[in-house]
Amino acid sequence: MAYLQTQNLSVGYTERPLIRDICLSVERGQILTLIGPNGAGKSTILKTLTRQLQKLGGVITLDGQDLHRLPPQSLARQLSVVLTGRIHPELMTCQEVVATGRYPYTGLMGRLTESDRCIVRDALEQVHGLELASRQFDTLSDGQRQRVLLARALCQQPQVMVLDEPTAYLDIRYKIELLNLLRQLARERGIAVVMSLHEIDLAAKVSDTLVCVKGETIERLGTPEEILTGDAVGALYDISRGSYDLLMGSVELEKPSGEAKIFVVGGAGYGIPCYRVLQKHGVAFSAGILMENDLEVEVAKALTQPQNLILSPAFEPISRESYQAAASLVSRSEGIIDAGTPVGSWNRCNQELLALAVAKKIPVFAGWRQWMYSGLKNIVK
Amino acid sequence: MGKKSLSTFPSASQEMPQKLWRFWIVMAGLTLMLLWGVVLGVNMGSVSIGAGQVFSLIGQALRLWIQNLLPGGDPQPLQQLLASSTESRILFSIRLPRILLSAVLGGALSVSGLLLQTFFQNPIAGPFVLGISSGAKLVVGITLIFLSGYLPVISSGILMLSSFAGSLLIMAVVLLFSQRVRSMSVLLVIGIMVGYICSAVTDFSITFASEHEIVNLTSWSMGSFSGANWQNLSFSAGICLAGFIGALLLHKPMTAYALGEEYARSLGVPIKAFRAALILLSSLLSACVTAFAGPISFVGIAVPHITRSLLKTSRPLLVIPATFLCGAVFCLFCDLIARTIFAPTELAIGTVTSAFGAPVVIYMMLKRRSRQQLA
Incomplete structure (x- = not known):
């Protein structure tokens, strides 16, 4: 007893x-x-x-x-x-x-x-x-x-x-x-x-x-x-309205609603501050392409709509299907944020996404600071 | 890892002796003041008696009184001494009992306040502010008016009983309110209002009473130690001593209760019995005072506070006796002032205690308000 x-x-x-x-x-x-x-x-x-x-x-x-x-x-x-x-x-x-x-x-x-x-x-x-x-x-x-x-x-x-x-x-x-x-x-x-x-x-x-x-x-x-x-x-x-991540013990506030206007190219944790800044300004966004085991996946899941998050299987190069899905989201965006994630052989596709945006004359911001100071007034009216 | 500390900190009670020192110094100081006050009080008045004469008369009387207690003692010499001169008559039948009564009742009133403050866990509580003195006055007044028709003399026992009944009655009313009201400031306001209601009822019955019925009441409700004699001195001293010993016996649960009711209960304090004991003792003491000296304001709040500040501790074992002594000194000097400052006109004792006590209370309220602890 x-x-x-x-x-x-x-x-x-x-x-x-x-x-x-x-x-x-x-x-x-x-x-x-x-x-x-x-x-x-x-x-x-x-x-x-x-x-x-x-x-x-x-x-x-x-x-x-x-x-x-x-x-x-x-x-x-x-x-x-x-x-x-x-x-x-x-x-x-x-x-x-x-x-x-x-x-x-x-x-x-x-x-x-x-x-x-x-x-x-x-x-x-x-x-x-x-x-x-x-x-x-x-x-x-x-x-x-x-x-x-x-x-x-x-x-x-x-x-x-x-x-x-x-x-x-x-x-x-x-x-x-x-x-x-x-x-x-x-x-x-x-x-x-x-x-x-x-x-x-x-x-x-x-x-x-x-x-x-x-x-x-x-x-x-x-x-x-x-x-x-x-x-x-x-x-x-x-x-x-918000979420609690058991693994990390971290809290995220409510995800922004509406159509995604910004695409964040992130990975390896570089995207997290971008997601949080966008959340604070109430700007809905899409994100990708992230490996399924990336440490920022839980934050991205908490702050984006499921259809706006492009994930790719872990431990192998990003698939063409993922790239196609991301490319269609990028073409519909009004701005792209390059979170600054280093590019290696597995995530080379992300660089192609940025090149695509430049080709289509969609503004690309280097990091969330640049977006906040220059891009914000164009996006949020 | 806990064991190592025993050697590095050899004196477990480093600070206890320091506090005890302070306690004994305060007690010695208060005792000296009390003696000084007694001599001064005996000395001053319309007939002034020299200090030397005071000491010799008291010394002789004490010697004879002790001889008297021994087997085969003869009461004659003591009676002769007491009546031997105008000085000794004034000394032994007027001034000395009055001084001693003011000291005993002052001490009792202060301890009563201390117990109430423990009960309500708030230092602003006191028998006067909670309306308890007014309740005692109400019942004493009604008793005087009704009984004076049947009895030629109202004995102190009856006064005592009715005052006790009045105290308990109002205490019960305040307790009923305290069940519903958690905020101490609201409770104090209720206490003051209850006090006013009691005064209104008292005044109402006085209006319709005849002159001879209320002559006692008027002088009683002014509050004064002037009615002192050896008989009611020994009676009240007995009661106050009992109350004082009772309070001392409660010191251990009082220490635990300082952390609040829940902690006290978790330590095994029988809360209901303890609270009942606090209230009964406090009522007994304040009733005794009110019966013999009428309502006296602010002593119950001010003196415990002064005592705690002097001792710099709130340990009940030290605070209870020091409060008693401090209250004795306080009331003795207040009575001295009441008696002599506008002689031959005598002030009500409450006038003087308020003049000295109320500022202390205001100071306390301000100090506590700044720490956001009132209410």
């Missing part, structure tokens, strides 16, 4: 369950992450797991025992939390904030023994926060606060740690730092981590198990590799 497990758990704020039939399990040393759109109920699940909310049905077991029957003190010794709301303790040093984590271990007078103090210091050290010990908590930056709150949770010496959106408010550097830290805690201290994250790309990289929360029940559950396939992210978050 897993360390923390739920069976047919129902959660919600009122009598009516928000989410039903939740079956999760986390082993010690593992990270389970809830992903899903805003308001889907990720926090509600986490609040029920930490007994901040009463469950509406089902069972939660912690180390084989019913979580809702544990005495508060023994629950506090096994499970600690990092919450998403900001706290404003007045005139408290970080050391004092962290030391509140010793509450379940101290006596009536709350006296910290020498070993309690060592644990506090150890926790601060673990999050690289020793130098913050005597700083006032409310003078810290968001990244520092989150580290101190993590140290506080650590100080409770938990077997399970529950974090509600621990990366909110953090910049990318602190996000990476925090997730590294969580992975390390799971590995070195055997802590089971349950959290919610907004960043799917980061969630995939840090978690052992992903749980998609959407609608009345858990939509899907599994390893990141099982969950994040195809357009899983688009479906989970209902992305219709």
Whole structure:
């Protein structure tokens, strides 16, 4: 039996369950992450797991025992939390904030023994926060606060740690730092981590198990590799205007609509800035000829209509059929952008496309900058 | 990797002793001020009594009183001493009880404010701004008007009970609102409005009451320590001591509660019981003060704030006793000013505490507003 497990758990704020039939399990040393759109109920699940909310049905077991029957003190010794709301303790040093984590271990007078103090210091050290010990908590930056709150949770010496959106408010550097830290805690201290994250790309990289929360029940559950396939992210978050590339973890905005007026001759990533500039100006475009394994294929697919993208099989010279299709698109264009991709024996056709444009007196721009500064006023009226 | 730090940072509690130092210095300073205030208070007035005489009289009285407590003690010499001269009569039956009462009640009121601030997790909360004092006044007023027809003397116990009932009543109303209103500033406005409603009802009943029924109420609602005697001093001191010890016993969950309700619950604090204890203790203390001295404004907010700024910490274990002592000093000096500045006319104690307390509150609001933390 897993360390923390739920069976047919129902959660919600009122009598009516928000989410039903939740079956999760986390082993010690593992990270389970809830992903899903805003308001889907990720926090509600986490609040029920930490007994901040009463469950509406089902069972939660912690180390084989019913979580809702544990005495508060023994629950506090096994499970600690990092919450998403900001706290404003007045005139408290970080050391004092962290030391509140010793509450379940101290006596009536709350006296910290020498070993309690060592644990506090150890926790601060673990999050690289020793130098913050005597700083006032409310003078810290968001990244520092989150580290101190993590140290506080650590100080409770938990077997399970529950974090509600621990990366909110953090910049990318602190996000990476925090997730590294969580992975390390799971590995070195055997802590089971349950959290919610907004960043799917980061969630995939840090978690052992992903749980998609959407609608009345858990939509899907599994390893990141099982969950994040195809357009899983688009479906989970209902992305219709724009796209999310799972492989690269990159986001593209909505593709421009209308008839393609510009043809981009790209490849090897040189075309990406051109596609994005055209998208920003709302200019529909066609692109080619790209090998199917070219690194810019996903971006091009996200930003052009399928019929306007000419692809050619990988690892061999561009076929004549592809060239013919591209040539017909080029002849219908009002401008060509040469992205500057180096030409080799396999993509020699692209040079022919440029020559064709010159022959037909279609303006050819060297790179997106030239198009933007000289060609834009001719194209966009 | 965590283990290495233990040797590189030998002193785990580097900063704790420093804070304790500060605490003891503040406590010593406040104690000295309290003693100074007692001497000054006894000394000043229409009949001035020299400091030397004050010390010798108090010393003698203490010695006799202690002898009295021992088996076979004789109460006679103490009674004789107390009545021996005009000075000693003024000293022992008027000034000393009044000074001690103002100190005890000032301390109690401040701790009551501190508990309320912990409850609402906002330093602007206090028994007066939340309308609780006005509620106490309302019930005391009604009690006085109704009972004075049947009883020749209204005992302090009855005053105490009705004041406690009034405090709890308004506390319950404010709590009901606080369930629905998350914003503290809205809650404060509601508290002030509730206070006005209570005052309106009080004024209404006074309008239709006869003169002799409300003579007590008028002097009571002015707020004053002038009614002090040894009997109600020992009674209120007992209650305040109990409330103070109760507050000290709550210091551990109060520390955890400083991080907010959810963190406290996750640490195993029994939230409901803890919050109930906070409210009951706070009401008990403020009711005791209101019963004996009438509504006194701003002490409950200003003193805890001053104390925290002096201590530069909010650790409840240190702040609770320091707040009590600081409140005692504050009210003692305010009463001294109320009594002497326009002598023989005496000011209401609330007038003086407002004059000193309200600016502190305004300063706090401004400071907090700039940090975007109010509400």
